[in-house]
Amino acid sequence: MGSVAALTAALLLPAGAALAHEERPVTLPDGSGSVPALRTGEPDLLVCKTDEADFARRVAGFPAELRERNLTLFRRCLKDGVRHLQEAVDRVDRPGMTIAMLPGLYREEPSQAAPTGACARLPARWSTWGYQILSFEQQQQCPHNQNLVAVLGKKDLQIEGTGAGPLDVIVDAEYRKLNAIRADRTDGVYFRNLTAQRTTFNSLYVLETDGFVIDRVLTRWNDEYGFLTFASDHGLYTDCEAYGNGDGGLYPGSASNLNEGRGHDVPRYAIEIRRCRSHDNALGYSGTAGDSMWVHDNEFYDNMVGATMDSLWPSHPGLPQNHAKFENNKIYDNNRDYYRYTRDGTCARPPAERGYERGVVCSQVGVPPGTGVIVAGGNYNIFRDNQVWGHRGAAFHLFGVPAFIRGESRLDRQADTSDFNRYEGNVLGVAPDGRRRPNGRDVWWDGQGTGNCWQARAARTSPAALPLCAERAPELSGGSSRWLAEPVKLTKLYLCADFSAQAARLPAGCDWFGASGLGKVETQLALGGSLVLGLLAVLFWARAGRMTPVRGEGRMTPVRREGSRRGRRLVVAGTVLGLAGLVLDVVAAAVDDTLLAGVALLLMAGWWLCLGAAVLRDRRAFGWLTVALGVLALADAYDRLVRLIPVIPLGPGWFRGLLVGVWVLWAVVVLAPRRTRSAGKSAVEAEVAA
Template sequence: MAVVLAIGVALSTVIAGTASAHDERVVTEPERTGYPDYRDTGPSVVVCKANSADLIRALPAPVRERNLGLLERCRFNHIQQAVNWVEHEGETGTRIQVLPGVYREEPSRQARAERHGAPLDRPDLAETCARIAEDTDHGDEALTYEEQLTCPHLENLVAVLGDSSPEDDSVGCDSRLCDLQIEGTGTRPYDVVVDGEFDTFLNGLRADRTSGLYLSNFATQHFEFNGIYLIETSGATVDRVEGSFNHEYGFLSFVSFVRYQNCGGQANGDSAIYPGASPNVLAGSGLISRQEQPEFSTEVRNCRSHHNALGYSGTTGNSVHAYRNEFDHNSTGLATDSLFPDHPGTPQNHALWEENLFHSNNVNYVARHAQQGRCTGPLDERDYEDGAVCPAVPLPVGTGLFIAGGNFNWVDGNDFYDNWRQGTYQLWVPAELREQEPVPDAHLRDVCGPDGDQPCPPQETSHWNTYSGNRMAGNVAQGTTQPNGADFGWDLEGQGNCWARSGDRANTSAAGEVTYSGIDTTIVQEDLPAFPGCREREATYSPVSTNALEAGCIEYDPSDNPDPAGCDWFDPLPAPDGRQPAAPTLERLAQGGPVGDSVLASQEGYPTGAPTVVLAAAEEPAEALAAAPLAHARGGPVLLTSGDRLDAGTAEEIERLGATSAVLVGDRESLSPRLAADLRRMGFGGDDIQRLGGSGPAGTAAEIASSMTATDAFVVARDDWRDAGTVGSVAALLERPILLSGRDSLPGPTGDVLARGDIEAVDVVGGSGAVSDGVVDDLSTRLDDVERIGGSDRYEISLNVARFALQAGADPTELWLAGGDDAATGAAGSAAAVDEGVMLLAGDGIGGTPTETWLNGTPNHPEGGATVADILEQVRILGDTSQVGSGVTRDLEDHYGASPGDARGDRSSGAPLWHARMHGEATGSAEVQRAVTGATTLRLRASGLDPGETYTATVQRRSCDADSRPLTFDGGEELGAEVTADAHGVAIADRTVYSSAEAPGSVALRHGGSRVACADLG
């Protein structure tokens, strides 16, 4: 066992270097009160910012009207002010409605700076808080609850502290803050942003000893520890909240009963979701059984966690049920462990992970960022807002799911594909490393032997974990085969573990045989003992491992030692053999010029429809470029127009999309009022049509920026816009506005936007011939963070923009090419390309160009591994051969194996729904997809219906069983549609939910008032 002990010691020592971030106070498990539901009635108060009115005017009509009504009731400018009012003057069950804006909570910052975290209305506590701050080494020793109550802003930007009587023995909520609801009122989370700016605060929103807490529809970013922190909370729901760009965690819960749903997070240095030390309610219950309907302490459902060091992590993440989530493009998809001492409930046990997607978790942030020296210095100088990630702990890059010491877990019915090291990996962690006696605890002793009389081995983990019904190597979005490096990895320690090999719950592989590997997970070894099957689950199975893990990984530190000797976890990985497609599909999108080309781009990016269209003039490329991030935020394409009437092809595309709102980008000279009249003749109401236009292109770009909540922006040349022709895609991805500049000076509207103080940093895109060094100097006097993305010409600039986009989370498997002289078409394509790849400028060939440099680059590791060409799946060329020459097509076919075909959008962005319920003779399926913006698209397919009959598709507020009331828009409009069964009796309902105050519960198909099909989202 010496080898395995060394492995466990290595992992434990690795984590010890960052253990201070996980140190918690001594806690008591609260009494469970249940997960609260969303409430649309009851007492409420409204919070707004000075620019909320401007932001509200850019919202879709129904949501806009509701928010304008709420704006009249606004009485607070800071969330904490509203929380304090509820605590002192409000009542239990109050809803805090937060209008669009960026909430930096300046009074909390003032309390931290001037009174050591004491409330501003309690100057008498400043001296006490000064002593607490001095006595507590910041981040190394946890404050007690009493200290948090005394000094709420020593660590927290917003503090919700529910226990008003900490002197008694109860940790329950006993104040007016019980059953509090904090909700953003925009169409999506990023309409309301809580921003820490890495300004000394550990946590964004801390909920401590609360109950009935409901957090909904906002985003948190730029915090040292957690965006949202829940501790000793007896019941909370986190719904449609985004936690991104934090040094460690998006969401962290500790000894709390929490439901996370419809959530998301990216660019966190540890993980987006951390259900740690979850109440150990299933301890002693043996194997998880669905027949017994276990009640878990934490649920994670319908969330997407991507481009983090870890998608999900959780030390002693006990009694967790995680289902229908997507963990993709992280370094490791999910990890749970039993490594830390003093975590309640150790060792970890009884998690059920089912029906999740684990794919493409190969992004090597250690090699990309830590080893490039980008994880040193102050946090606010590390480019986190641009997608830089500094992994807090080392983990094997290329792994889908990792159990580092855990018992009685069930990994069932998930999809694992394209994880280049391994799909899953299980490791023993001995008790000594948790400072525990090496003896089995009671619930293990009861079940380790077939008759309860066989003791467990002394290592305590990992035992009685079950892997069943998992689908390996099949890309469910594309229908292609994308193998893992190995499907299942194991250190060959522990007993009672099994990997189902037969029956209806057998693990299967789209590549043929399921593959297994031992502890050296970079090589699949043929001479390993067979992994136990579940029909012959063995009570004792503990062969000695024959391969040692490189012990050098214990020396990893993101700042001081990011490349420890002898550690191979961060080495380049090749794409597994047999990965499909072997060569990309190539498609040219050309239809008579920029207007027609923009229609084709829309069809590519939004094949199932969109709620909104953004119209821009083909003759004003700079305005079209500035429109790209707005379009993405609104969930629709940029369509170009020419002349003063709506082009017939554009009108047909708007009809196909099913759009119900439109935004005209540009003043009346750019876009004639006749366009609005054309839209009204198509059925758009007056409130459904908006115009964002200023004085000239710079004024229009400034108006768009004023309608967004971003704190960073791009600056590009107003006139020589070709240098920045591809920046629209990354601006859309980051939802970051594009401001315009003259060559030698900033236009007035751009200066006015910067003077308001909402924009904190800019990236100037283009060479000094387009935007002079003098302008950069001027910007540097206004802002602390100004950088240039340049190059020798516009083609090299587009390469550097693509590299920037890759860091920000763009997908390197898909490539869009636009002409160097056709910024309008490129701008229109940007809104479509954002979810489907990287955009470059190209000329008449690829050899010796920046496009060739990009294709030969290694996206996951800067020094090797698979190249972009190795994993490229689709190439779309925007424009005819006068824009992107036929030599490009020829080079792609001859040198990269590309073949003509339909490259229509295929990217998975949400976990499928497996449980569609059909009634009567109907059969079918359902699925859900979520875009980066948080929009949810539902698709229900039913067959066995009456041909030619009309059915009504509705999105319901609750589940299929609980409540059949249709969901409504904030303005009262029912979200439903009529569909007709075809000649084969098949009906397909596609609906997009993007502007409801509530998360949808299910989607149903009805005929004559009766349901024929229903699918739950929860």
Template sequence: CEACGNGDSGIYPGAAHNINANEKFTVSRYAIEIENCYSHDNALGYSGTAGDSVWAHDNVFMRNATGVSTDSLFPEHPGLPQNHAKFERNVIADNNADYYAYVRDGTCNKPQIDRGYENGVVCPCVGIPTGTGVINAGGDWNIWQHNWVYGNHYAGFILTWAPGLVRNAKTWAAQFDTSHHNRYLGNSMGVAKDGMKSPNGIDFWWDGQGIDNCWQSSRPSGTEPLALPTCGSGWSVIGPGTARYVNEPMKLISLLNCARYDLVSQTVPCNCQWFGAKGFSRLDVQISTGEGVLTVLVVAVLLWRCLSPPSNLSVVGALLGVAGAVVGVIGAIYEATPWCGIGFVLLGGWWLASGVALRPRGRPTLGMVTIVLAVFALLCAIDRALWMLPWIPFSPSYVRILLEIVWIPWVIIISL
């Protein structure tokens, strides 16, 4: 089969028969088999809202905005949340088409007969990450193995949370029933079938939410975050894995921002990386920059008011704080690099030095809270860059942010 020119997807096995809902990775059969199809020049090469028990193999998904999407995002689809898709031996490559330009310039607001579909115009029905091979937005028990995933300028694979509210499921359990037990195994990342190298922007991007997910060890273009759980033999995970029910706070903000896309109102968030925002035009980088500026101001207030006259320890701490603020912004700009973790280490050093310096100056409680803040900054560094902490339901970033909300006004008030 061949499919092209669609504003939604070229191939759509949505709401497939949910025959494996109670199974794990090994199933006796699949409800739908898709093979030897060529899906190109669409918004999505493949889309499967509630695409349950679909076996897609030996297909080609090329030159779309996004190659493949499996999701649990839209209500009134039987079989939600999506589960048990298996993708193997597919070519998922060069999915970099920016059809949102036709929304921005008003082409998609014209009568359909005047839009120029015959000349390759595509009007995307939904907001998707341009330059991505695969996005799995709220899927469980999916297997992605032995595919050729290359030349996707943003990411090879994306895995994100899809809370039940987005599909009108209002029970407490439904808010946390997606993005669990997914496997990424033996995929050829950044390499075509003929051996030609064509790297992805990032090989694997994850928002940090989910239980028992793991990724292959071959990741030549890196991962975001750096510390992804690695798959072992069979279907196992090396180590204890993760048990996160909520995604990283900055990634949550970014995803909510990108979700504002709307074709009818011609809304394309200009500060969303999915739609081409880069560097300081990205919302997450703008927020990180604001945090960096605030950090530098608090460093100055703390040093010249609370710790005056400054000791050698407090001066060294202040320098670490300024460096951490700068490096944190660099880490936000350059995903899949160690900079974010390094920034947290530097900030942790600042808080630790400041906390130790505050205690003998008549501020023992503030000093202790500052030291606790340092501990959580260092835990964030470990969690993002070295080893994702197991057995906790959310990132240590949430505790750090809550402590900062208390600590920053506290420092400002006692400095007045």
């Protein structure tokens, strides 16, 4: 087990070199809070601009009652209100207050300036992304170093727009700040009916908060996240929208880890996300340590990936990720490929010059475009009754992440993901109107993990054989328990993990970034192996047909080196099978076809079995090794195409791959010519000695 964990660590080491989001050390809430309720009474504080003509134009199209309400509030605001949201926040002096923002564009000019004096010299670590990791006290000392609007330590505060929709009230950071609105240690905060936009990190950031609501809020055009809620509990996203973000439109990271150590039967979820739309982002939903999440009745579409949850990034409390429940969501057409903006240099420009408002997205993450949902090292997640269609890649993508990636060095933890994830009752490849909109494949799984199961009606899966869910959660199904992914898939994941947005590095050989056909690492591995094995197959075939003239009693006697006529026929038949299998293996890797790969294995198994039987009489040890290799190839094909073999900790592909290496070296020795011990020794004697 230790050697397996060490091998995984060595292969995946580059994946841990980048950080999606760095934050100060945080404490998860104790869970004593609650989800705040919307207050409908008169606001305590009003925020508005003073241009009456502009305000009249903004409310002209409102329904009559809402227009009159806004005009009344505007007259009151001109007299008693303030002009900037931060100004209103600073006036909050007790829990339970409400700030109403009237229609307008809020650039928060007093907060825009770069830090000066002591704020420009804060003693804090710099992140790899170029910003300082400030403590809460430093945020209080210098609230606008990173934030356009800083809501720090306020309790039960409600901030709402009074327009007809979110776009009537816009808080615009103009790419001058990391965050448009930061709510830090603000238990009970409620955001409603407004837009936050254009930051170098997040539009709306909620941190270390027990109790929050994000209601009818729009976020867009950010380097990283639209919504980022971190280390929080009792949260609700409802009727929100996010687009144009370089990482996740919605990112509920490190939610309260209240279900750790439980099975699928849980008492509650920390954060609920419902009726939101997230589109035209790198990721519709991103959940590093997205624990205890209930995500339902949302739409994730036109992103590179619809949703991800993972255990990839260190320093996130609550790892490994666990207990997200996705149900009744529409996840479709997530086929955007924004890497072209990295290739052409667009993303190397300053954020304000990239063209986010015109549809540019600078992806900060390396992911396979054309995917519905990715679980990268998560446990006890449930995907139930979702509609997933129209993806060029896969509807569901699952692979394990060793614990050293998250900073956990214990050897017995390295294979603790991805376990007990359930995929049941999802409608795959069919749009709501009944049209067939198939996914490229319904499942891509690296084979690692314990207790994972899928629904029976899944098309084009890799592997073709999947453990099936017997009963709905909390009952667990059977299935395999594997410490490591399939060798070729593990190699691919290692290669693809070398993406870097900062260095504009797109790993060659990874189809996530455009490689295809012979350019893919899977095809190159298959081609290299096939060339070596194919050469050996031809040499065995040639040797089986050679004659050695032996002088005896006045005539030349033909002697077959590899045994009987029957043995020669076995070698010839096996070689035909083997060469066909080796060619098919390369084709299967190039077109990414699991069934073809399985057939290729069966053909190669036929070659090794025939060759082994043919050479057993003269090369007993090598013959039995060759037969064993054929049996392993059959087992590998069975494991991929028919049913996962239980009990074994590694897939047959690992044993076959290791044995192939030994066999190739031995085959070279067998095929090498042998010299006679003396010039006078007969050829027959030399052959017997060989």
